[in-house]
Amino acid sequence: MPELPEVETVRRDLAESVLGLVIDSAEAYDEMILVGLTAGQFARRLAGKQIVDIRRSGKVLIIELSGGECLLVHLRMTGRLYPLPMGQAVPDHTRAVFHLSDGRKLVFVNPRRLGRLEIADCDRLAEAKLLRKMGIDALSEELDEQVVGEMLRPHSIVLKQWLLDQSHIAGLGNIYASEILHRCRLHPDTPANTLDARAARKLLRTIRRVLEEAIKWRGTTVSDYVTGRGVPGEFQKRLRVYGREGKRCRCRNCSGVIVRTTHAGRSTYYCPQCQPAAR
DNA sequence: AAGAAGTCCTGGGCGC
DNA sequence: TGCGCCCAGGACTTCT
Incomplete structure (x- = not known):
């Protein structure tokens, strides 16, 4: 179950592999994992944004995008977030896909649907639902x-x-x-x-x-x-x-x-x- | 305001 | 082989 060390490991790996890339487009297949936004809004707000930094607070990944918004990712129990090797099929229980500018797909896989994605203003992160009550x-x-x-x-x-x-x-x-x-x-x-x-x-x-x-x-x-x-x-x-x-x-x-x-x-x-x- | 209990989610393991 | 039951746990909601 992803706790701090697991989330930090994912953060470091993603910082090596996807930092600087652009999210050409994004799709959420399951609105239940989205916090405070629809699949349509999710797609519109992420399209064309560059990944400029990847941070972490507690168990939450904070993916900073060009334009001042951050994508917050909580893996909860069964969540996975990793770039799919080229040519590999999208796995079962994939709830969201980010199409990256190098041709790869960053997949958010979440069998139990407990994981969450949120988009928040980077300079008002403390107000985000996923971070609000965090110590x-x-x-x-x-x-x-x-x-x-x-x-x-x-x-x-x-x-x-x-x-x-x-x-x-x-x-x-x-x-x-x-x-x-x-x-x-x-x-x-x-x-x-x-x-x-x-x-x-x-x-x-x-x-x-x-x-x-x-x-x-x-x-x-x-x-x-x-x-x-x-x-x-x-x-x-x-x-x-x-x-x-x-x-x-x-x-x-x-x-x-x-x-x-x-x-x-x-x-x-x-x-x-x-x-x-x-x- | 602290704390306890209930709820959600679903694949997988188990007993029969 | 198939069915039903129960477990895993992070975080939220509800109640006292």
């Missing part, structure tokens, strides 16, 4: 231990759910939330507001370390995710808890066995030995 990007320099401490303080919810709430720190999803908690030895049910300054600092450092490592390995592929080159990531081989129920903890000198629980209907994995329950 600070997990890798942003604006995020320091003091800010994280202040974000944690008003919330009694458990850390696992706090980490998934994009209005605090943006970019984490279900896989990395479990991985991060394991690597800083915090039980997923620890109430967010019980972390002291030291624990908040450790949490922030772990978030950065895990995300950067996952970016280095080009993201985690569990089912649908592919990079901007259309191939799977590698970080799934390095997961320590996610998807490892019943298996031995990978920590040195730990004999724990990974347990799966659920929070708000989502799987959570942890090691009861490394991550003892909060007192």
Whole structure:
């Protein structure tokens, strides 16, 4: 499921392969994936625009176009965005196609129709639906231990759910939330507001370390995710808890066995030995 | 205002 | 072989 490292990998790949190209034309086959615009408006507003920059905020890709508008892309669970190699057929569940000036097609594939595309004014991005409620990007320099401490303080919810709430720190999803908690030895049910300054600092450092490592390995592929080159990531081989129920903890000198629980209907994995329950 | 619960989406895996 | 059930999870809506 594309979380920050997966979206960042797609961003880097697209920056290499499509930056500077012109979108000759664009088609949306499914209006449900469009936020606040029709398929006709989508086609008209993108035709002839050059791709001048590709940025990212949280899990949202921000494709800056000539003329001052930005195309926002949220892959959600099953979304893929990559340029189709020449001569290859458009895959099943393609919801939108961007015809590029070098003859290739950039395809937005989305089996579960959860992904979203939005067009917004580049200098009013904060008002865009896909970005409006978003907090600070997990890798942003604006995020320091003091800010994280202040974000944690008003919330009694458990850390696992706090980490998934994009209005605090943006970019984490279900896989990395479990991985991060394991690597800083915090039980997923620890109430967010019980972390002291030291624990908040450790949490922030772990978030950065895990995300950067996952970016280095080009993201985690569990089912649908592919990079901007259309191939799977590698970080799934390095997961320590996610998807490892019943298996031995990978920590040195730990004999724990990974347990799966659920929070708000989502799987959570942890090691009861490394991550003892909060007192 | 925080937080909990319900909802949406659909391919794939499973049991029978 | 085919049918029906359930699961995956990101984010939004609704309710307390």
